[in-house]
Amino acid sequence: MSRIGKLPINVPTTVDVTNNDSILKVKGKFGSLERTIPEIIGVEQTDGKLIVSLKNETRANRALHGLYRTLINNMLIGVSEQFLITLILQGVGYRASVQGKTLVLNLGFSHPVNIDMPDGITVEVVQNTTINIKACDKEQLGLFAAKVRSWRPPEPYKGKGILYKGEQILRKAGKSGKK
Structure with missing residues:
Protein backbone atom coordinates (compact mmCIF):
# COMPACT_ATOMS: atom_id res chain seq x y z
CA MET A 1 0.00 0.00 0.00
CA GLU A 81 -5.64 29.13 -1.24
CA GLN A 82 -4.24 29.27 -4.83
CA PHE A 83 -0.70 28.46 -5.87
CA LEU A 84 1.92 31.14 -6.57
CA ILE A 85 5.07 31.09 -8.70
CA THR A 86 7.36 34.11 -8.76
CA LEU A 87 9.63 34.71 -11.76
CA ILE A 88 12.48 37.23 -11.71
CA LEU A 89 13.87 38.86 -14.86
CA GLN A 90 17.64 39.37 -14.64
CA GLY A 91 19.35 41.28 -17.39
CA VAL A 92 19.87 44.83 -18.60
CA GLY A 93 16.64 46.18 -20.10
CA TYR A 94 14.56 43.09 -19.25
CA ARG A 95 11.03 44.21 -18.40
CA ALA A 96 7.52 42.82 -18.09
CA SER A 97 4.04 44.33 -18.21
CA VAL A 98 0.46 43.12 -18.42
CA GLN A 99 -1.86 44.48 -21.11
CA GLY A 100 -5.34 43.00 -20.80
CA LYS A 101 -5.03 39.20 -21.12
CA THR A 102 -1.48 39.40 -22.53
CA LEU A 103 1.88 39.32 -20.77
CA VAL A 104 4.37 41.54 -22.64
CA LEU A 105 8.07 40.79 -22.09
CA ASN A 106 11.05 42.86 -23.27
CA LEU A 107 13.91 40.35 -23.19
CA GLY A 108 16.59 41.89 -25.38
CA PHE A 109 15.05 40.80 -28.66
CA SER A 110 14.34 43.36 -31.39
CA HIS A 111 10.64 42.92 -30.62
CA PRO A 112 8.52 42.47 -27.48
CA VAL A 113 7.32 38.95 -26.67
CA ASN A 114 3.53 38.66 -26.23
CA ILE A 115 2.22 35.65 -24.29
CA ASP A 116 -1.53 35.08 -23.96
CA MET A 117 -2.66 34.15 -20.46
CA PRO A 118 -4.88 31.05 -20.23
CA ASP A 119 -8.17 31.17 -18.34
CA GLY A 120 -7.79 30.72 -14.60
CA ILE A 121 -4.27 32.18 -14.44
CA THR A 122 -3.66 35.70 -13.13
CA VAL A 123 -0.39 37.53 -13.68
CA GLU A 124 0.80 40.50 -11.67
CA VAL A 125 3.99 42.46 -12.45
CA VAL A 126 5.84 44.04 -9.52
CA GLN A 127 8.70 46.52 -10.15
CA ASN A 128 8.93 45.67 -13.90
CA THR A 129 11.23 42.70 -13.20
CA THR A 130 9.21 40.48 -10.85
CA ILE A 131 6.27 38.46 -12.15
CA ASN A 132 3.78 36.83 -9.75
CA ILE A 133 1.70 34.11 -11.39
CA LYS A 134 -1.31 32.71 -9.48
CA ALA A 135 -3.70 29.88 -10.31
CA CYS A 136 -5.79 27.24 -8.59
CA ASP A 137 -4.59 24.47 -10.97
CA LYS A 138 -1.00 23.63 -10.06
CA GLU A 139 -0.36 21.76 -13.31
CA GLN A 140 -1.49 24.65 -15.55
CA LEU A 141 0.45 27.12 -13.40
CA GLY A 142 3.70 25.18 -13.81
CA LEU A 143 3.19 24.82 -17.55
CA PHE A 144 2.57 28.55 -18.01
CA ALA A 145 5.58 29.50 -15.86
CA ALA A 146 7.78 27.12 -17.89
CA LYS A 147 6.44 28.63 -21.13
CA VAL A 148 7.35 32.14 -19.96
CA ARG A 149 10.76 30.99 -18.75
CA SER A 150 11.53 29.20 -22.03
CA TRP A 151 11.91 32.57 -23.79
CA ARG A 152 15.12 33.29 -21.86
CA PRO A 153 16.31 30.41 -19.66
CA PRO A 154 19.11 31.40 -17.26
CA GLU A 155 22.58 31.16 -18.74
CA PRO A 156 25.63 30.23 -16.66
CA TYR A 157 28.15 32.85 -17.85
CA LYS A 158 26.47 36.15 -16.96
CA GLY A 159 23.49 34.80 -14.97
CA LYS A 160 20.97 36.56 -17.22
CA GLY A 161 17.53 35.17 -17.98
CA ILE A 162 14.20 34.39 -16.33
CA LEU A 163 14.68 32.72 -12.94
CA TYR A 164 12.33 31.19 -10.41
CA LYS A 165 12.40 33.01 -7.06
CA GLY A 166 15.19 31.63 -4.90
CA GLU A 167 16.89 29.79 -7.79
CA GLN A 168 20.69 29.81 -7.77
CA ILE A 169 22.54 29.73 -11.07
CA LEU A 170 25.84 27.87 -11.07
CA ARG A 171 28.22 30.29 -12.74
CA LYS A 172 30.95 29.16 -15.11
CA ALA A 173 34.23 30.91 -15.76
CA GLY A 174 34.42 32.42 -19.23
CA LYS A 175 37.22 31.88 -21.70
CA SER A 176 40.66 32.31 -20.22
CA GLY A 177 43.04 34.44 -22.28
CA LYS A 178 46.40 33.36 -23.76
CA LYS A 179 49.27 33.03 -21.35
Whole structure:
Protein backbone atom coordinates (compact mmCIF):
# COMPACT_ATOMS: atom_id res chain seq x y z
CA MET A 1 0.00 0.00 0.00
CA SER A 2 1.24 3.49 -0.83
CA ARG A 3 2.44 5.48 2.15
CA ILE A 4 1.25 8.73 0.60
CA GLY A 5 -1.98 7.24 -0.77
CA LYS A 6 -3.26 6.02 2.58
CA LEU A 7 -3.04 9.44 4.26
CA PRO A 8 -6.45 11.13 4.66
CA ILE A 9 -7.02 14.50 2.96
CA ASN A 10 -8.51 17.28 5.09
CA VAL A 11 -11.28 19.14 3.25
CA PRO A 12 -11.46 22.87 4.16
CA THR A 13 -14.90 24.08 5.23
CA THR A 14 -15.07 26.55 2.31
CA VAL A 15 -14.65 23.80 -0.30
CA ASP A 16 -17.44 21.68 -1.82
CA VAL A 17 -16.49 18.22 -3.12
CA THR A 18 -18.75 16.11 -5.34
CA ASN A 19 -17.84 12.68 -6.65
CA ASN A 20 -20.03 10.95 -9.24
CA ASP A 21 -19.34 8.65 -12.19
CA SER A 22 -15.56 8.75 -11.67
CA ILE A 23 -15.44 12.55 -12.00
CA LEU A 24 -14.32 14.44 -8.90
CA LYS A 25 -15.42 18.10 -8.79
CA VAL A 26 -13.98 20.55 -6.30
CA LYS A 27 -15.35 24.08 -5.86
CA GLY A 28 -13.90 26.81 -3.66
CA LYS A 29 -13.60 30.58 -3.44
CA PHE A 30 -10.85 30.78 -6.14
CA GLY A 31 -12.56 28.59 -8.72
CA SER A 32 -13.59 25.05 -9.50
CA LEU A 33 -11.62 22.08 -10.78
CA GLU A 34 -12.56 18.62 -11.97
CA ARG A 35 -10.57 15.47 -12.63
CA THR A 36 -11.43 12.02 -13.96
CA ILE A 37 -10.54 9.31 -11.45
CA PRO A 38 -9.71 5.79 -12.76
CA GLU A 39 -12.06 2.91 -11.86
CA ILE A 40 -9.42 1.18 -9.71
CA ILE A 41 -9.34 4.12 -7.29
CA GLY A 42 -12.15 4.84 -4.86
CA VAL A 43 -12.70 8.19 -3.18
CA GLU A 44 -15.01 8.45 -0.19
CA GLN A 45 -15.86 11.46 1.93
CA THR A 46 -16.38 11.12 5.68
CA ASP A 47 -16.78 14.03 8.13
CA GLY A 48 -14.44 16.57 6.54
CA LYS A 49 -11.89 14.10 5.19
CA LEU A 50 -11.38 12.38 1.86
CA ILE A 51 -9.98 8.86 1.84
CA VAL A 52 -8.47 7.50 -1.35
CA SER A 53 -8.51 3.69 -1.59
CA LEU A 54 -7.53 0.99 -4.08
CA LYS A 55 -9.89 -1.65 -5.39
CA ASN A 56 -7.14 -4.12 -6.30
CA GLU A 57 -3.47 -4.22 -5.37
CA THR A 58 -0.90 -4.43 -8.16
CA ARG A 59 2.37 -2.59 -8.53
CA ALA A 60 1.00 -0.12 -11.12
CA ASN A 61 -2.16 0.47 -9.10
CA ARG A 62 -0.16 1.27 -5.96
CA ALA A 63 1.75 3.94 -7.92
CA LEU A 64 -1.54 5.48 -9.11
CA HIS A 65 -2.84 5.42 -5.52
CA GLY A 66 -0.24 7.92 -4.30
CA LEU A 67 -0.42 9.98 -7.48
CA TYR A 68 -4.17 10.51 -7.36
CA ARG A 69 -4.13 11.25 -3.63
CA THR A 70 -1.59 14.03 -4.31
CA LEU A 71 -3.53 15.35 -7.32
CA ILE A 72 -6.74 15.54 -5.26
CA ASN A 73 -4.90 17.26 -2.40
CA ASN A 74 -3.46 19.83 -4.84
CA MET A 75 -6.97 20.48 -6.19
CA LEU A 76 -8.26 21.20 -2.67
CA ILE A 77 -5.34 23.50 -1.83
CA GLY A 78 -5.66 25.30 -5.16
CA VAL A 79 -9.35 26.21 -4.88
CA SER A 80 -9.02 27.29 -1.25
CA GLU A 81 -5.64 29.13 -1.24
CA GLN A 82 -4.24 29.27 -4.83
CA PHE A 83 -0.70 28.46 -5.87
CA LEU A 84 1.92 31.14 -6.57
CA ILE A 85 5.07 31.09 -8.70
CA THR A 86 7.36 34.11 -8.76
CA LEU A 87 9.63 34.71 -11.76
CA ILE A 88 12.48 37.23 -11.71
CA LEU A 89 13.87 38.86 -14.86
CA GLN A 90 17.64 39.37 -14.64
CA GLY A 91 19.35 41.28 -17.39
CA VAL A 92 19.87 44.83 -18.60
CA GLY A 93 16.64 46.18 -20.10
CA TYR A 94 14.56 43.09 -19.25
CA ARG A 95 11.03 44.21 -18.40
CA ALA A 96 7.52 42.82 -18.09
CA SER A 97 4.04 44.33 -18.21
CA VAL A 98 0.46 43.12 -18.42
CA GLN A 99 -1.86 44.48 -21.11
CA GLY A 100 -5.34 43.00 -20.80
CA LYS A 101 -5.03 39.20 -21.12
CA THR A 102 -1.48 39.40 -22.53
CA LEU A 103 1.88 39.32 -20.77
CA VAL A 104 4.37 41.54 -22.64
CA LEU A 105 8.07 40.79 -22.09
CA ASN A 106 11.05 42.86 -23.27
CA LEU A 107 13.91 40.35 -23.19
CA GLY A 108 16.59 41.89 -25.38
CA PHE A 109 15.05 40.80 -28.66
CA SER A 110 14.34 43.36 -31.39
CA HIS A 111 10.64 42.92 -30.62
CA PRO A 112 8.52 42.47 -27.48
CA VAL A 113 7.32 38.95 -26.67
CA ASN A 114 3.53 38.66 -26.23
CA ILE A 115 2.22 35.65 -24.29
CA ASP A 116 -1.53 35.08 -23.96
CA MET A 117 -2.66 34.15 -20.46
CA PRO A 118 -4.88 31.05 -20.23
CA ASP A 119 -8.17 31.17 -18.34
CA GLY A 120 -7.79 30.72 -14.60
CA ILE A 121 -4.27 32.18 -14.44
CA THR A 122 -3.66 35.70 -13.13
CA VAL A 123 -0.39 37.53 -13.68
CA GLU A 124 0.80 40.50 -11.67
CA VAL A 125 3.99 42.46 -12.45
CA VAL A 126 5.84 44.04 -9.52
CA GLN A 127 8.70 46.52 -10.15
CA ASN A 128 8.93 45.67 -13.90
CA THR A 129 11.23 42.70 -13.20
CA THR A 130 9.21 40.48 -10.85
CA ILE A 131 6.27 38.46 -12.15
CA ASN A 132 3.78 36.83 -9.75
CA ILE A 133 1.70 34.11 -11.39
CA LYS A 134 -1.31 32.71 -9.48
CA ALA A 135 -3.70 29.88 -10.31
CA CYS A 136 -5.79 27.24 -8.59
CA ASP A 137 -4.59 24.47 -10.97
CA LYS A 138 -1.00 23.63 -10.06
CA GLU A 139 -0.36 21.76 -13.31
CA GLN A 140 -1.49 24.65 -15.55
CA LEU A 141 0.45 27.12 -13.40
CA GLY A 142 3.70 25.18 -13.81
CA LEU A 143 3.19 24.82 -17.55
CA PHE A 144 2.57 28.55 -18.01
CA ALA A 145 5.58 29.50 -15.86
CA ALA A 146 7.78 27.12 -17.89
CA LYS A 147 6.44 28.63 -21.13
CA VAL A 148 7.35 32.14 -19.96
CA ARG A 149 10.76 30.99 -18.75
CA SER A 150 11.53 29.20 -22.03
CA TRP A 151 11.91 32.57 -23.79
CA ARG A 152 15.12 33.29 -21.86
CA PRO A 153 16.31 30.41 -19.66
CA PRO A 154 19.11 31.40 -17.26
CA GLU A 155 22.58 31.16 -18.74
CA PRO A 156 25.63 30.23 -16.66
CA TYR A 157 28.15 32.85 -17.85
CA LYS A 158 26.47 36.15 -16.96
CA GLY A 159 23.49 34.80 -14.97
CA LYS A 160 20.97 36.56 -17.22
CA GLY A 161 17.53 35.17 -17.98
CA ILE A 162 14.20 34.39 -16.33
CA LEU A 163 14.68 32.72 -12.94
CA TYR A 164 12.33 31.19 -10.41
CA LYS A 165 12.40 33.01 -7.06
CA GLY A 166 15.19 31.63 -4.90
CA GLU A 167 16.89 29.79 -7.79
CA GLN A 168 20.69 29.81 -7.77
CA ILE A 169 22.54 29.73 -11.07
CA LEU A 170 25.84 27.87 -11.07
CA ARG A 171 28.22 30.29 -12.74
CA LYS A 172 30.95 29.16 -15.11
CA ALA A 173 34.23 30.91 -15.76
CA GLY A 174 34.42 32.42 -19.23
CA LYS A 175 37.22 31.88 -21.70
CA SER A 176 40.66 32.31 -20.22
CA GLY A 177 43.04 34.44 -22.28
CA LYS A 178 46.40 33.36 -23.76
CA LYS A 179 49.27 33.03 -21.35
